[in-house]
Structures are given as C-alpha cells and as structure tokens.
Amino acid sequence: MQQANIAFIGAGNMSRAIISGLVSGNYPTDAIMASNPSTPKLDGLKAEFDILTTQNNVTAINFADVVVLSVKPQLMAEVCAAFSEQCDLTGKLFISVAAGINAGRLQEMLGGQYPLIRTMPNTPCALGKGVVGLYASPEVSEEQTTFAQALMANTGEVITVEEESMIDGVIAAAGSSPAYFFLFLEGMQKKAIELGFSNEQSRIMVQQAMLGAAEMVCHNPQLELSELRAQVTSKGGTTAKAVEHLQQGNLEGLVGDAMQAAINRAREMSELF
Ligand SMILES: NC(=O)C1=CN([C@@H]2O[C@H](COP(=O)(O)OP(=O)(O)OC[C@H]3O[C@@H](n4cnc5c(N)ncnc54)[C@H](O)[C@@H]3O)[C@@H](O)[C@H]2O)C=CC1
Ligand SMILES: O=C(O)[C@@H]1CCC=N1
Structure with missing residues (x-):
C-alpha cells in the first residue's frame, strides 16, 4: 500500500x-x-x-x-x-x-x-x-x-x-491539549502586555519560554518533569512564589478535571452521533 x-x-x-x-x-x-x-x-x-x-x-x-x-x-x-x-x-x-x-x-x-x-x-x-x-x-x-x-x-x-476507549484518553492528553497550552500562553501574554511589553515582545517571551521548556523535556528523558521544575525553582526565590500560587489554585487538579471533561464529552458525543 x-x-x-x-x-x-x-x-x-x-x-x-x-x-x-x-x-x-x-x-x-x-x-x-x-x-x-x-x-x-x-x-x-x-x-x-x-x-x-x-x-x-x-x-x-x-x-x-x-x-x-x-x-x-x-x-x-x-x-x-x-x-x-x-x-x-x-x-x-x-x-x-x-x-x-x-x-x-x-x-x-x-x-x-x-x-x-x-x-x-x-x-x-x-x-x-x-x-x-x-x-x-x-x-x-x-x-x-x-x-x-x-x-x-x-x-x-x-x-x-x-x-x-483509550482513544478518548488520547483526545484529552493530545488531541485537545494544544488548546490548553495556548490558553496558558494567552494568560501569560496578557499579563506581559499589562506589564508594558509590546504585543510582539510578549509573544516572543511566552512562545520561547514554552518552546524552551518543551525542548528541555525532550532532551532530558532521564529527568522527571518535577526535577526539571526544581531546576528553575531557587529556594526562597521568585519561581517558588509563582509555583506556590499555581499550586494553591490547584492547577494540577484543574488540569486533570479539564482532561476528564474532554473525555466525558467524547463519551457524550458517541451517544449523540
Ligand atoms: N481541529 C482539531 O484540533 C482536531 C479535530 N479532530 C476531528 O477532525 C474532524 C474535522 O475537524 P476540523 O478539521 O477541526 O473541522 P473543520 O470545520 O475545520 O473542517 C471540516 C471541513 O468539512 C467540510 N465539510 C462540510 N460538509 C462536508 C461534506 N458534506 N463533504 C465534505 N466536506 C464537508 C467543511 O466545509 C470543513 O472544511 C472532526 O471530526 C474533529 O473531531 C480531531 C483531532 C483534532
Ligand atoms: O474539539 C474537538 O472536538 C476536536 C477533537 C480534538 C481536538 N479538536
């Protein structure tokens, strides 16, 4: 073929x-x-x-x-x-x-x-x-x-x-997930603009940060994701404060719930169509 x-x-x-x-x-x-x-x-x-x-x-x-x-x-x-x-x-x-x-x-x-x-x-x-x-x-x-x-x-x-049924899991983790990252970047870009950066400058910063982070993940398969995060996070420093804020907002739980919502919708659609 x-x-x-x-x-x-x-x-x-x-x-x-x-x-x-x-x-x-x-x-x-x-x-x-x-x-x-x-x-x-x-x-x-x-x-x-x-x-x-x-x-x-x-x-x-x-x-x-x-x-x-x-x-x-x-x-x-x-x-x-x-x-x-x-x-x-x-x-x-x-x-x-x-x-x-x-x-x-x-x-x-x-x-x-x-x-x-x-x-x-x-x-x-x-x-x-x-x-x-x-x-x-x-x-x-x-x-x-x-x-x-x-x-x-x-x-x-x-x-x-x-x-x-695992295809629904792929939807949640990969089919739909580019949108989750875009939404995260939208939030970051919005804040960067509020801080006084131009649209272009703020876009370059957020896109490069995400690209760099993705490359770090790809190039270090031996490191857990949490270890890569730890490498950015100086004790008592700025990242620690930002991450603490995200964790207090239960980012991880929210992401898991969002993925489950995608799966639930796929199941609903399979009844509808
Ligand atoms: N957009 C995405 O990120 C992903 C989409 N999918 C799936 O891909 C499928 C298509 O989605 P998209 O490309 O995003 O939608 P889309 O709306 O961009 O494309 C669908 C196309 O089908 C055409 N169309 C409408 N009636 C038609 C007909 N009778 N004969 C031939 N073509 C017809 C429309 O004119 C349109 O160009 C969906 O079933 C979606 O679940 C799957 C994974 C990711
Ligand atoms: O939103 C959707 O239903 C399609 C499937 C995965 C991404 N887009």
Missing part, C-alpha cells in the same frame, strides 16, 4: 494539518485528493501543497484506496450515507479523525464492516510535531495497520492503542 491514493473528505483544519505533514514527508502529491463543498480551502490546499481537489465526495471516494473521514462529528452520518449510496466501498481502508464516534458506529454509517482505523491527531501534525492515537478495528489487516502507522508518522508520534 506504499503508493495508495488517499482522499480527505472535508478539507478543514485537521485535513490541512495531516496533508501538510504528509507532503513534508514526501508523500506524492498526485496521490492525495481533498474534497470539500466550498472552494476557498481547496484552493488554499492546491496552492500550498499542489494536491488534487474536488467538490464532489464521490469523485474523491472513487479515486481513493484510503479514505480519511475528516468532517465534523455531527455531519459524519449524513456525509457517509450520501457517498456510500453512490460508491462501491469494497477494498477501501477508512481512517476517521473524528472525536467521539466509535468504530462500530462509523461502520454503520458506511453501511458495512469495512476496515476502519480511528485516529486522534492534533493540529501540530501540520509541523510534523503532532501526536496521533491509532486504533484499528478487527477488520483491519496487519498490512493496513502498518500502512496507517507509517502514514501518520509523517505528522508526528503515533501511539497505537489496543482498546478503543
């Missing part, structure tokens, strides 16, 4: 992120097609990555060996019903990126037990710095799983899970 034709149904944020990762990983651009009802995103993808585009899902499905389902969860049933009525889906591998729709439900939407892989990527996939959770339904062959793992590895680290 090395040169499989891949169709993306939905050309939004997540498809763009994955396509960007694939193209950076030298996946042939004439083997990638994106489908979307309106043209602006398609035009953008064509201009940026020189991939094939269409406004017709049926054209995309007929082109594809591998179909990436990348529309919003609430639209998935309607979208799958429309193309599955008009296309022969036999022999195709389906990869869903949707949060909160179980593999069995997706197969129901497709109208058959086609091989289906659920993935949970995140937006940093666009830079090859993503995380992708991957779960393969029992219908998926070993070759197809290896293909999907290699495909998604173009976009970042792949975490394969044996239990489908």
